[in-house]
Amino acid sequence: xxxxxxxxxxxxxxxxxxxxxxxxxxxxxxxxxxxxxxxxxxxxxxxxxxxxxxxxxxxxxxxxxxxxxxxxxxxxxxxxxxxxxxxxxxxxxxxxxxxxxxxxxxxxxxxxxxxxxxxxxxxxxxxxxxxxxxxxxxxxxxxxxxxxxxxxxxxxxxxxxxxxxxxxxxxxxxxxxxxxxxxxxxxxxxxxxxxxxxxxxxxxxxxxxxxxxxxxxxxxxxxxxxxxxxxxxxxxxxxxxxxxxxxxxxxxxxxxxxxxxxxxxxxxxxxxxxxxxxxxxxxxxxxxxxxxxxxxxxxxxxxxxxxxxxxxxxxxxxxxxxxxxxxxxxxxxxxxxxxxxxxxxxxxxxxxxxxx
Numbered sequence: 001x002x003x004x005x006x007x008x009x010x011x012x013x014x015x016x017x018x019x020x021x022x023x024x025x026x027x028x029x030x031x032x033x034x035x036x037x038x039x040x041x042x043x044x045x046x047x048x049x050x051x052x053x054x055x056x057x058x059x060x061x062x063x064x065x066x067x068x069x070x071x072x073x074x075x076x077x078x079x080x081x082x083x084x085x086x087x088x089x090x091x092x093x094x095x096x097x098x099x100x101x102x103x104x105x106x107x108x109x110x111x112x113x114x115x116x117x118x119x120x121x122x123x124x125x126x127x128x129x130x131x132x133x134x135x136x137x138x139x140x141x142x143x144x145x146x147x148x149x150x151x152x153x154x155x156x157x158x159x160x161x162x163x164x165x166x167x168x169x170x171x172x173x174x175x176x177x178x179x180x181x182x183x184x185x186x187x188x189x190x191x192x193x194x195x196x197x198x199x200x201x202x203x204x205x206x207x208x209x210x211x212x213x214x215x216x217x218x219x220x221x222x223x224x225x226x227x228x229x230x231x232x233x234x235x236x237x238x239x240x241x242x243x244x245x246x247x248x249x250x251x252x253x254x255x256x257x258x259x260x261x262x263x264x265x266x267x268x269x270x271x272x273x274x275x276x277x278x279x280x281x282x283x284x285x286x287x288x289x290x291x292x293x294x295x296x297x298x299x300x301x302x303x304x305x306x307x308x309x310x311x312x313x314x315x316x317x318x319x320x321x322x323x324x325x326x327x328x329x330x331x332x333x334x335x336x337x338x339x340x341x342x343x344x345x346x347x348x349x350x351x352x353x354x355x356x
Contacts, residue, residue: 023323026312027275034249034278037306050249051085072098072107079114088122109163116159116176123152123183129223134212139182140202146185156180164195219264224251228282232293233258235319243295245279247302253279257319272320276312285341287328287350292316294324301337301356308333311354 020028038053058078065071075098082091095115103111127147128136135145147153160177163170178197181187188199215221224246234241239258245251253276256264268274279297287294295314300307310331315324325331330352339354 021322022326023272023275023321026310026323026325027277029310030275030277033309037249037303040306051081052087055081055085055087072101072103076107076111076114079118083114083118083121086125088118088125092118092122109166112159112163113173116156116163116173119152119156119159120176120180121152123147123149123156123180126152127183132213132216132221134214134216135210136213138210138213140187140199141179141182142185145183147183150184153180153183161192168194218262219266220256222254224248227251227279228298230282230284230295232284234293234316236292243282243284245282245297247278247280247299249278251279252277253282253297267319270320272322273314276314276323278309279312280337281339283339283341285350286316287313287341287352288315289349292318295321296339296341296352298336298339298354300335303335307335309335311336311339 038050055078058074058081062071062074062078065074075094079091079094079098082088082094092115095111095118098111099108099115124137126149131148133144135141135143138145157177157180160173160180163173164177167173174195175197177195178187178191181191184190188196191197220242222244224244225248227245227247229245230243231240232243233239234243234255235257237258237260239260241258242256242264243253244256245253252268253273254266255268255271255273257267257271259265276297278299280301281298283296283298284293285296286292294316295312297312297314299311300309303309310325310333312323313325313328313330314321335356336354337356339352341350341352343349344351344353
């Protein structure tokens with residue numbers, strides 16, 4: 001078997017960079033940069049969206065820590081990273097271990113605040129995400145937005161009630177206490193009067209009504225990190241399509257083609273966008289005046305010192321895209337979060353202004 005494998009490798013060697021398409025080269029470049037970021041995570045604990053790796057590193061540090069104060073600091077940071085990684089019950093367990101210890105007043109307050117937040121997050125995950133409705137997480141929370149799984153909000157109420165008994169002027173705790181009661185359908189009647197935020201604060205004097213989340217019924221219900229979105233007609237068929245990015249290192253740019261009946265189907269692969277990952281923001285313009293709207297993907301700005309990632313200029317060929325970053329002279333490695341297309345010198349051609 002080994003000689004056969006070696007023979008096949010000799011007959012079909014991996015393509016060189018020169019043989020790859022521009023889109024394939026960019027995808028390979030982004031994979032390499034993501035690998036480099038991951039290698040540096042232990043020394044950059046707040047590298048966003050790498051929190052699970054940071055938590056694993058902190059567990060090792062905690063296991064080897066000898067100083068009691070150092071252990072407490074590490075455990076709190078571990079809980080924070082677990083919470084950011086979506087491992088909410090694990091974060092809650094670590095915070096309860098801390099809360100049971102004899103903590104300095106300032107640290108006790110921080111732990112309680114984080115524990116209340118963790119329980120609110122648990123309620124959000126179990127209801128707004130796993131049992132999503134068209135009214136989930138829309139203020140004021142009511143109707144189908146009320147949580148059916150109530151463990152998280154009930155426990156959060158305990159934490160914020162304790163916080164307000166200790167410090168009645170804690171406005172953050174007061175606000176979150178009211179929200180927790182609201183998620184249970186118990187606002188305003190069950191909120192202690194001394195901490196009640198008036199329903200007038202949630203009143204709406206406009207006539208636009210409430211917006212309902214229609215994404216699940218339209219083929220657009222995807223879960224990802226913060227990013228950008230564009231609604232435009234990318235294949236010139238007269239219907240508005242949707243392109244959405246997510247700034248996670250491996251999060252795929254996604255293209256949803258309008259089916260013409262009010263629903264969407266994902267056409268990311270068909271559009272040639274596979275491998276275009278990590279877009280913090282996106283914006284469109286017909287930079288080459290061919291009648292097709294092109295896309296600029298912006299990267300790196302939320303990764304701090306690790307954010308030296310290239311942007312991508314995606315040339316639209318009528319519903320399919322090719323990476324034109326190098327050909328357009330835009331290949332650079334600077335953290336970027338926003339950009340604007342305009343004819344800045346009045347020569348009739350679109351120019352680009354980018355900010356990091």
